[in-house]
Amino acid sequence: METVHTDVAILGAGGAGLRAAIALAEADPKLRIALISKVYPMRSHTCAAEGGAAGVIKPDDSLEHHFHDTVAGGDWLSDQDVVEYFIREAPRELVQLEHWGCPWNREPDGSVAVRSFGGMQKQRTWFAADKSGFHILHTLFQTSLKHPSIERFDEFYATELLLDEGRCAGLVAIEMRSGRLVRFDARAVIVAGGGAGRMFPFTTNGAVKTGDGMALAYRAGVPLKDMEFVQYHPTGLPSTGTLLTEACRGEGGVLLNKNGRRFLQDYGMGPETPLGKPVFKTMELGPRDRISQAFWHEQKKGNAVPTQWGDAMLLDMRHLGEKKIDERLPLVRDMSISYMSVDPVTDPVPVRPVVHYMMGGIHTDIRAATPLPGLYAAGECACGSINGANRLGSNSLTELLVFGRRAALSAIEHLQSGAPPASDAALAGGAAAAQARIRELMQRSGGGETVAGLRKEMMQAMEQHAGIYRNGEGLAEACGKLADLRRRYARIELHDRTNVYNTDLLQALELGSMLDCAEAVVASALERRESRGAHQRLDFAARDDAKFLKHSLAWYGGAGAPRIDYAPVSITSSQPGVRDYSGAHA
Amino acid sequence: MSRKPYLREETMRWVFRHPRYLRYMAREFSCLFIGGYGLLMVWGLKRLSEGPAAWRSFLEVLQSPASIAFHVLALGFALYHSVTWFKLTPKALPVQVGGEFLPDGIISGAHYAVWAALSLAVLILAGAF
Amino acid sequence: MSERRVELEVLRYHPETDAAPRFQRYSVDCREEWVVLDALNHVKETLDPTLSYRWSCHMAVCGSCGMMINGEPRLACKSFLRDYQGVIRVEPLAHFPIERDLVTVIDDFMAKLKRVKPYLIPAQARALEQGEYRQTPAELKRYKQFTLCMNCMLCYAACPEYGLIPKFIGPAAISLAHRYNQDSRDGGRAARQEEIAAAEGVWECSFTGACSEVCPEHVDPAAALQQVKIKSTVDWYLAHLMPWLKK
Incomplete structure (x- = not known):
């Protein structure tokens, strides 16, 4: 080598x-x-x-x-x-x-x-x-x-x-x-x-x-x-997941439910601010986790806008005018027209939260x-x-x-x-072992599992159980599913056994990476029995500083599940408090 | 070594791959007529220097149907070349005034204006009016 | 949601088994709003995992998925199936050697890009403590469009000069050199002229203009090249007719 x-x-x-x-x-x-x-x-x-x-x-x-x-x-x-x-x-x-x-x-x-x-x-x-x-x-x-x-x-x-x-x-x-x-x-x-x-x-x-x-x-x-x-970024195009930047709201865009209401005011991010005059840290300038969570609740209430790609909300930028949109958000306009056939200059753009x-x-x-x-x-x-x-x-x-x-x-x-x-001996040994593992993957046959098949199951499990809101039962199921997928990954079989630019091999290796990361996500999420920031548990709805003001550490467990333990959070000057996006500070 | 990159050599077929390449070749082709017209002018000068008889015979040749056909073609290609060229001038000579670039129409329009003015000057010098 | 069966004809080439590229036909069940890249991904996932191509962002900013689609250089992620009827023919970008299937060898471009010194060579040194250079919106606008090049290389595939004379530095690399030349903070034009004002540089360009027509970002490389030609010509005249102007 x-x-x-x-x-x-x-x-x-x-x-x-x-x-x-x-x-x-x-x-x-x-x-x-x-x-x-x-x-x-x-x-x-x-x-x-x-x-x-x-x-x-x-x-x-x-x-x-x-x-x-x-x-x-x-x-x-x-x-x-x-x-x-x-x-x-x-x-x-x-x-x-x-x-x-x-x-x-x-x-x-x-x-x-x-x-x-x-x-x-x-x-x-x-x-x-x-x-x-x-x-x-x-x-x-x-x-x-x-x-x-x-x-x-x-x-x-x-x-x-x-x-x-x-x-x-x-x-x-x-x-x-x-x-x-x-x-x-x-x-x-x-x-x-x-x-x-x-x-x-x-x-x-x-x-x-x-x-x-x-x-x-x-x-x-x-x-x-x-x-x-x-x-979850609140504003992705429902068709492709393409990001529409937060700057859409920074420049003055607003979020509407199907009734045309700027619903963020109903989720602790109000009162409503004047159209086109965004106020720092409130309404549409709230943080991403809160806005994505607010959408989830609107969806549950039946206030979402139905599209052929599922529920959405509307990002309305019409009041910004064509000149400002072209100067500051040209890509947003281009993407909306290309992938959604909606021009933000003339129509509100359907968006929904998307993993970011x-x-x-x-x-x-x-x-x-x-x-x-x-x-x-x-x-x-x-x-x-x-x-x-x-x-x-x-x-x-x-x-x-x-x-x-x-x-x-x-x-x-x-x-x-x-x-x-x-x-040199140690490195050569490690390299030889790495080579042997790739060779084994390339030559393996009879396993019957495919990259595309396992990847799809992994994605489904993550979307279903590790989304904006989670609960213990679902996360436990996801842990089981990921463990199973990792076992089956050992039986994955390549269609392409050649050397030059083999993307079948590449995707298999990438899938291996994702499975390991995904297992760390769900295992850490299952153990964190509180709701904090982007991790929201329906079964533990409140933040619990007494037990969980600490970092989760997921340690690789080989073929087994990861081991979860914790490390302290470094606090210098800001004691945990209430996240206030009500506009009261403004 | 498993690599064996394959290069598909470009052939003259590229000209027909898209109308833009044909348009481009037509623009390039126009140089033959414009060059030919230039040679004709040089020949005319030569005949002029050889005296009135030579000049008259040159003018007679110019009136032949072949010569007229050539002039029509040359004029067509010269116009085509000029129009396509003027259309491209905003790319080559952008002018920024304040923050904004002048619209393309103004740049190419200015070229048309200069063209018209020069043509007029030539016609006046030639005693056309 | 409307579905549609799309016939894709994809150029395949595998150096370990093929002497030359060949076309392979796939019938793909697609959704109407898909782009060609979605169709290729569908092929890779459900029909033929051995098909190789590059892609990443699916939003026309990473520049990975440049391909010839029905003979025209395009980003596969921005080529909508709704704009095509009949068989869609997908080939690797023209003028580049094919590594495998739709994957091309782009070493030539990468080397040329480096040659033109596409980085700021400050006109005046400035320490970080002095903060940013001042640059007005007008000065920004002067070069901004040329910054949008994502190195997708569609322009090289469209340029007949590059196809016939591969030593031509080409549209994207020269545009990026010009981008820095036009930047009010930059003083590196003389250093770049050696490459871009040479025979292999702008003087190989015959202004077909195809580069600008296919550029997905409207960078307008043809404009950059003509501007470099004009400035280089002015340089030449100044140097030869008014040599005393030279410092």
């Missing part, structure tokens, strides 16, 4: 991975950096983020405001020391991106413009029309081309991390175009593999988001933290370090945790910048700590 020797291997070339790579290259041009991704960098899902990135820059805003919005938005499950670091670094990172050419929207005086976002008490979301993630990704990717020390391995799918004496020392990946396995020996590894939204059938997430990075770390013995917190983001992920600390020495994680796949039980819109793009860079700096500290080189 070919071996690539590198100093730092980065898994994933989306926003976090690219940011880490650039930080490494800038810190020391002599470092060898291997940027490994299953897709070309510009295909990474960061490109689909629309609304913007939060960072305090305007004089009327303050770090304290951003801190409190984030912590309260996360229902006090965020680690507050990490949030403090995050909000402090945020403006610096966004300015850095500006210096690299990101086409942020501007004020007439040439300064950067900011917009309103849900759950934020000030305008602090930097944006590039409604393609902010796209521009961030391309700015980072193009900037990375400047650094010859960043060696890219595009379309390499990592199958395993290599360990030696309790340290992470490399990985094994398949080169898609040839099918050959390559061993990467690295002194540090940064996982930036993105989220796992594809475990659900109805999601804004692209096909690539199958939790591969999370699963790799998980199987290597790093716990997955707070996996039960899965964010994993608050949980690889257990990391304020340094983006995992408990496994030599292994770091950043971006959606990591859980630091700044997002707690519910992420505020526009914090994730900033997060991948701040912690992408932080992971790089931590990796450098690790290199400088003088850890002894890993033993």
